[in-house]
Amino acid sequence: MKARNNMSNSKLVNYTKLSPNHSGKRIHSIDRITPHCVVGQCSVETLGNIFQNTACEASCNYGIGYDGRVLLCVDEGNRSWCSSSNANDQRAVTIECASDTVAPYTMNSKVYNKLVDLCVDICKRNGKTKLLWFGNEDKTLNYSPKTGEMVLTVHRWFANKSCPGDWLYNRLGNLADEVTAQLGGKTTNTEVEEMIKYGSHNTATLAFKKQLITLYNMKIIKTKVDNSNGFGNATLKAVKEAQRAGKVTVDGIVGEKTINAIYHLINDCNWAKDKKIANAKKALG
Numbered sequence: 001m002k003a004r005n006n007m008s009n010s011k012l013v014n015y016t017k018l019s020p021n022h023s024g025k026r027i028h029s030i031d032r033i034t035p036h037c038v039v040g041q042c043s044v045e046t047l048g049n050i051f052q053n054t055a056c057e058a059s060c061n062y063g064i065g066y067d068g069r070v071l072l073c074v075d076e077g078n079r080s081w082c083s084s085s086n087a088n089d090q091r092a093v094t095i096e097c098a099s100d101t102v103a104p105y106t107m108n109s110k111v112y113n114k115l116v117d118l119c120v121d122i123c124k125r126n127g128k129t130k131l132l133w134f135g136n137e138d139k140t141l142n143y144s145p146k147t148g149e150m151v152l153t154v155h156r157w158f159a160n161k162s163c164p165g166d167w168l169y170n171r172l173g174n175l176a177d178e179v180t181a182q183l184g185g186k187t188t189n190t191e192v193e194e195m196i197k198y199g200s201h202n203t204a205t206l207a208f209k210k211q212l213i214t215l216y217n218m219k220i221i222k223t224k225v226d227n228s229n230g231f232g233n234a235t236l237k238a239v240k241e242a243q244r245a246g247k248v249t250v251d252g253i254v255g256e257k258t259i260n261a262i263y264h265l266i267n268d269c270n271w272a273k274d275k276k277i278a279n280a281k282k283a284l285g
Helices: 044-050 086-091 109-125 137-141 165-169 172-183 190-195 203-217 233-245 256-284
Strands: 022-025 032-037 062-064 070-072 078-080 092-097 130-132 149-152
Touching: 022 086, 032 086, 032 109, 032 165, 044 062, 044 070, 062 109, 078 086, 086 092, 092 109, 109 130, 109 172, 130 172, 149 172, 165 172, 172 256, 203 233, 203 256, 233 256
Parallel strands: 032 092, 032 149, 062 092, 130 149
Antiparallel strands: 022 078, 062 070
């Protein structure tokens, strides 16, 4: 599908520093968004300077600084050099997000909330009413988006990298739902429910189990998930504990309410921890 000629940039941009690292006009219309982790709590100014260097052979369409400000690095109508894949970057708006320097490359609330806003804006300007996350590489890369659909992809599918980090990767389903809800589209996790259920063995199940492991490490639940790659008895018990903690129906079914509840449990705990650290630093002067 050929690219449209009337592509615009986001009005959410706070700072512009255009990188020379790009391939010019896209040859495919925009139907993907690929968020990345910077691996550093960078400002938009620092991020813009990084991508001025032609030797790095990298860039992005947008960047989000640690304070939630937005960088325009490569015009949205141009193909950035961001995902180690020409095919993906020709059709994806790429977004570098400030993050911690160590795994799981956590992003603060200002960065995540601005990512939601930016995705909503990108979808609106490109005529999309729904953002999709399948959590499965093969399914996603072989999927042809319908009219009005935008699809999330990740860098780790195209290179031996952990990008965008497990912190964001485990929240992409929630990101898709939040964006779709703001677009007025119908949010549904029917396909996710089909993939993440008792007895399943797939990448979506593995990604979901990582969220349960996070809850266990945070001491929010007491049950460890199964050691195998699948969804077994221990994982089922952990899901029910998470549902109880999240105050949703305790039935062991991984539906939209359960996924959202786990997301909020993890985020609330992380943000409370961040606030505690910030207050401690403030007290120390």
